[in-house]
Amino acid sequence: MRKLPLLALLTVTFLYVKANVRLPAVLSSNMVLQQRAAANLWGWCEPGEKIRIVASWNDRVDSVLGTRDGHWKITVPTPAAGGPYVITIKGENTIVLDNILVGEVWVCSGQSNMEMCETWGLPDVKAELPSCSNPNIRFFHIPRTTSTNPQDDCPGKWTACDSNQLKSFSAVAYFFGKKLNKELNVPVGLIEASWGGTPVEVWTPSNMITGDLTLKTSAERLQPANGWPYLPGYCFNGMIAPITPFAIAGAIWYQGEGNTANADTYNKAFTTMIAAWRSAWNAPLPVYYVQIAPFTYGANNMGTIVREQQAKTMLLENTGMVVVSDLVDDTADIHPKNKHDVGLRLANWALAETYHYTGITYKNPTYQSMEVKGDKVTLTFDNASDGLVQKGNEARTLVIAGEDRVFYPAKAKIEGNRLIVSAAAVKRPVAVRYQYTNAAIGNIAGKDGLPLAPFRTDDWPLPLQ
Template sequence: MKTFVFILCFFSLVGSKVCAQVRPARIFADHMVLQRDREIPVWGFARPGEVISVKINSKKNTVTTDSIGRWMCKMPSMPAGGPYELSIQSLSDSIILHDVMIGEVWFASGQSNMEHTLGGWPWIPYSQIKNYEQELKDIDYPQIRMFTVPKLASPVEMDDLRGGIWELPALNTLPNFSASAWFFAKELTKALGVSVGIIHSSWGGTAIAPWMDSQAFKTFENDITIPEVPKSFNMDEWVEDANTSWSSYVAFRERISNSGLNRVSSLSNSSQSEAPWKVINKITALDDISSNWIWLKKELHLSDSSYSMEWCLELGYLNRQAHVFLNGLEIGYFLYPKKAKIELPPNALKKGKNVILIRIAQPWGGAKVEGNEFALKSNTEEKKIDIADNWGILKPEVSPKPHGKLNIGSATYLFNGMVAPVIPYAIRGFLWNQGESDAGRSDFYKKAFPALITEWRKRWGIADIPFIFVQSTNYQPSWSKPEESWSRASLRLAQAEALKLPNTSMVVSMDIGDQYDVHPANKQDFGYRMAIQALSKVYGKDIQSDGPRYKSHFIQGNTLIVNLEEVNGLLSSTNNDSICGFELAGKEGEFYDAQARIHGDQIYIASKKIESPIEVRYAWSDNPECFIYDSEELPLAPFSTVY
């Protein structure tokens, strides 16, 4: 028997190559999980006309490659089990894949909140998940297998992936895997007692259009243009350019976030009145600054005993990633729009000169400082030192840009490069967390999302295959006018429209996000809520998976009464004194805050400003601040009767 060696051999609709040596598609590899109780397609490449035999656990099938050297065997369904060997044989070659399990397989996709790994991103400081170190002590789940699809945006559908391996959870593998998918898999394998495989294919910052295939756009011809395949297209050159562009982008992001952090000591000790520092009158006077990252420095001289007092340092709003140092030691890290307010530890200040040093990074524009509170305030005495004036600024002479294009905004490109090559790998269902990049385009998303689900199901050839998605979480994009931002509110209702399709399930997450971080660290909660959807609706477990939902409403005098469904036990509010989050509108159509009372599975809502209510909405905000829960601590889903 020959040991199988993967050969870099890409296939596309343009310029397909013939592979001389028999090999399976890259998704088939050691340690993989194959879907139980479902026909299992196994495919790959060899010489045209060659006879290929595939065998696993006494099941065998034989096919002949087509005119361009492609083959596909459909193996009969099998119950959960393993480990097995899967052999692929031709007259001249033999390949054996080891440690193959039969169990449950899910395809997880979307943008950054699905991509968010346990260890976080190297270009986003402190982006590890909640309780990261503790979670790495609970990884002994050899029945869980993980496959991360390599990033590639392609103008044509790829016949195969450009890399990727199946991995078991370990200290050197798990930190780089999707956290939400990992916690989902843990819940499933504990509840089902079988192997669970996750194929993870996501890319941060991507909209829905790149994930849709060309057929899904037939009804969007006036809204979306699918780019033409470049003339003189060469797949090998395209992949090489894509790899180079991605490496350049990663280096660019790491420079913005991390460059110069090893200079904190020398920068703190230098004088802000001397080169290379330049003095600015106000810390907020950065309108003409276009650098992606800057250093700011403030020298304070404390000559009396006040240095030993307890102090609070306020630095407004530092946009977007900011490290704050005092006398050479880091005392805080802030993500915009969280207010930079730091309770200083005892004896943090010293008699004489003290140095506040700030490094601000903004990947999508110039670094900025906003707000109007810049002071050192005593916690025990009424003493305040204004620090808004006379700061030193240091910015890089050049703010280098990444080379090449990622093409992640082009319609169909991510489907072509990161979804199509996996089809028709047998799976149980889909996990989806995407939408932030489409906030503000809810009307389009309302049509596009069901189209994506429908076409993915068609392409896999499995009618009504389960599709579990996460509704947009809470996030406050601005500190100055948070009440005027509701693009996520309308997006949430657009996402909920997909529930009209059969076998779809929605995770409400507007109560478990982080108002200051678009990437909440508590991915355990997201994985758990996806898992209970699957366990309840796919696997038939007696688990409550949905919180209460709007069913109907009627008017009784000046009160609008909402009827709820999916109510499990008694309802409660996070703020029992005043149930907030509800708004009413009359015939003029303008909404006003309203007061609400819970009565069983009904909510009575009234407003002093609306005598004759007609419409109602709930949680109509990017960052709702209070919620109604059932006895399983699942939240009432947001709704609006006018959407």
């Protein structure tokens, strides 16, 4: 009998070895699926292999054939919030995903202020540890990962919230999710993708940065540094692209400090990122974000300009901005420790705008208009129907200028939702600014307690350097 060479035998054997059906990390036991959604299930298999899927909430058998390149994907309608459920996926092998909940899923992303957790020495989180265990809050933490090209998988696993898992999970995300879980009374899944020091460009597909001359030129001003990526697309490719097939309710975002070197284009870069994410998820995702906190960046206006650019992003539909200037104890620390109230304020935006709850105070008072009469300026504000209050005898960080553009400290008189502003040195005022330096912390708020957002009435150039 003719014997086949060893290499030929190995080749024949290899041809008959079939690959197991595989799933990405984000599809696993303990996960939370978005309720009442067309949820994608996907993975890898033999080309042409028939994959059968059974979800225990309907016990219906769905099936799909693997593509020629060994991928499969199917959309399964999810029910109203509930669980736990089981999903069985069967091809040549069988995968059983158990302890699955259906509820609300949010991506929580940004740089270090989103990344901060109990191990950073946060007292609010430490106080939560003895009582934080909640099987209806689930975490999926994506470790720092970069790539030059979009990836279809990333490291990570779904875990239930307990004291061990919370220690290394985003504090802002946790307090946001805890509030949603309490108010909505549904399971909440939180996907954290954050990396301290990163600029917004790395979270945006590179072609959307390099294909726009303004953004490309601006990105070239970013300063390379050891410890974090700065090239466009690197974090999007490694940490966002792999989860974009996964249905979510929306995203929360805390970032901006990493863009002080090119602050003047932040609004365009950020809105471009939001548009890219919405396109990737094929949904008009709500994005609620945090305006960066006061910090002593130096003699230039870099922090002020980032905050102004962030405020402009509010013009984009389905976005909301949280002001945190009143939550800062030390302007020499770029990492304020109060993440509890940041998370609650983000959750209030979501409850009001995404889930349509009423009676929630969530919008900061914002500048609306001005009127000059003699040596006084009358300013009116939105989101202050109950009126404004001033903490202390004198308004802080409020300044006024005439045509010479020299600003002087101003006095303010509150009349409902209006400020009457003046200064003895300015006889013919033309402009008013509030909290318009890098480390400025004001003392005016709405009667509901939310701080007045930084504003200026002029459009004079703010030099970045």
